[in-house]
Amino acid sequence: MKVKSKSNDKGMSLIVKTITRILVGLILIYGIYIILYGHISPGGGFAGGFIVALSYILFMLAFGKEEILKRIPQKMISIFESLGAIMFLVIALLGFTGGYFFSNWLPKGVPFKFLSAGTIPISNIALALLEVSLGLFGIFLVLVLLKFAPKKISQTDGEGE
């Protein structure tokens, strides 16, 4: 973080920025791959969400917090985090149609096929893309912004998995 370019640009040097520009997309896609294939291969919601969050953080470290806040405003983070939690809960509640809370009410499909395992891929997406990635990024952002905004309370919600 301390390495700054000699020009007045925010963030790190040109080399870092160029490489980051290429890498961020790849990391994001890899994270999304881990999430989408979470039900048939190692990985899943939490690991994939973590990788997605790391891509945001890398972008932020290279380009400075103003750039990322332009793309993902702080308000949006808290809204989408709550939405993710509610979406997960709604999927669990829809399980009542299958008889029980959290029951897997969608057709299970053939094992080892992409479209299988019922509700698990959907809840992976809700958990990863919204809850874990944005939650983790939000924590990082809040810790970075903390000393500049003394009135905000640092708050994390214990993710109940």
Next chain:
Amino acid sequence: MMTYFLCLVLFCVGLYAIVRKRNIIKIIIGIVICEYAVNLFLVLFAYKINGRSPLYSPDQEITTMADPLPQALALTSIVIGLATTALLVGMAIRLYEKYGTFDITKINHLKG
């Protein structure tokens, strides 16, 4: 057996840091070390001799599989640890803002 013992030693290292160190950041690091020792212990006792990673595959039957449940427990405890650590670090930054120090012997507005 040795690995389990070392795991316990790691836990005690963390406890030592929590009890003995005066710097808040070092205390937080102590808590994190303890947590990792417990996670390591969870993954360690899931292992069987000649165990493989607990994954089904379409073509072959796997009989020697490590116990997958403790690994899931470790993942959950990592998530919980993330939330705890984030809150602790946030609180440490706030404490630094109010007291101007990380030394717990100087953070003593409360008595008793």
Next chain:
Amino acid sequence: MKLIPLFVILPLAAAFLISLLGKQKRFFCDIASASITFILFVISLATIFNINSQILPMIYKVGGWLPPMGLPLVVDNLTAFMLLIVNFIAFIVSLYSINYMEKFTAKLKFYTLFLLMLGGMNGVLISGDIFNLYVFFELASIASYALVAYGNKAEELEAAFKYMAMGAVGSLFILLGIAFLYSNASTLNMADLSQVLSAQGTNKAVTFVGILFILGFGIKTAIVPFHAWLADAYPAAPAPISAMLAGVVTKSLGIYSIVRIFFNIFGVNPSFLNLLMFLGALSIIVGGLLALGQTDTKRMFAYSSISQVGYIILGLGIGTPLGILGALFHLFNHSMFKSLLFLNSGAIEYATGTRNLEKLGGLREKMPVTANTSLIASMAVSGIPPFNGFFSKLLIIFACIKSNHIGYGIWAIVGSVLTISYFMKFQKNAFFGPLPKELKDAKEVPFLMQASMIILSIVCLLGGMVMLPKISNYFTEPAKTVLVQGKDYSNLIFKVLNEK
């Protein structure tokens, strides 16, 4: 039966909805939290009637998975008893905080964290799987750490850090204990665990796990060697949260978990009971002596809370049916009067801006409702006859004497005398004597705060009625039976499962 998962769903859904929608309308979060907690209270009442009409525990298979595999939710009489207390206090507290929390800026976050904490506590009570219990335990704990630091002043952060560092170490001990237990028994379901452990016979690993659990849950219960965080954390939190922490958090996270794990899973043995009795008696005396010297009202109540929790632990440690009945009855009573006392101290702070007893005085004329309700609470906690505290303390002391632990009985009586003395000090300094000049403008608190205090004081006044057989057969007696029958718990659960 179908309603059991609602205890977790409703608070969590409300928490996230409030953080999503609460910004638009000013009163949305007040109404949402009050109505959700009221619905939960009604459901818990329905549960306690439902469970009494059928003798066996209710099991909810989450996701349709059968218990040794899945994560079942189990409601038996003890759980129903605890759920009623927790949700009742939560309802009262959320009524109270509508007015009280006006002076803080971020009311939204308060309600979000409050409901997360409530969801976590309900989850601890209804989960039938030991790791699930741990996850909900952590959810409630993390929300409570954030709530203690809520005011964001220097002292509050310091108290919260202290609480959090101790709490985090405690939860790591619990996790380590669960890991040992799983490596030993290869199951995490409570009923299954109980059967596997009794098939194994006496086991050194279980003793070690027991020590880890006493350390971990003891920190949350704040029994005496682990009480250091409590006296800082209670005064630092906002008054409604102090009421929640003192009234229900220590009980649902601490005492309930201890009794569930030790009485129903491990099975009690005399050395464990002796340890509980000793810790309880120590807590009574140390908490009482420390409370005598305090000038901050909330700090005094915090130490008093340690002392009263000591009675509950002592009663449980006696282990006879009478002792357990007394302990559960005292648990109910303590939730009521200690929450009321913290709400009173919040009202005093709201009206006068101080909690220091030396600066207060003569508030009886200015704040009649607060004065009278706190008088009722003080009399109840010190065990003056018509109020509820008297009966439960009497039961515990009787149980001590009947089981030939006369020494502990004398300690309990000494603790009761200590309680009277420091509550007399509180009453005299806060409500009687001359009114200081600075407090001339003190006014009675808004209506909703008064209403919540009045409801609790009525419960304190009539709480002794729980002793009547007609009520106690529905309320405390069945909960006692769960603990007395000990390891039969697992047989009952498997009986329910096999019937289906």
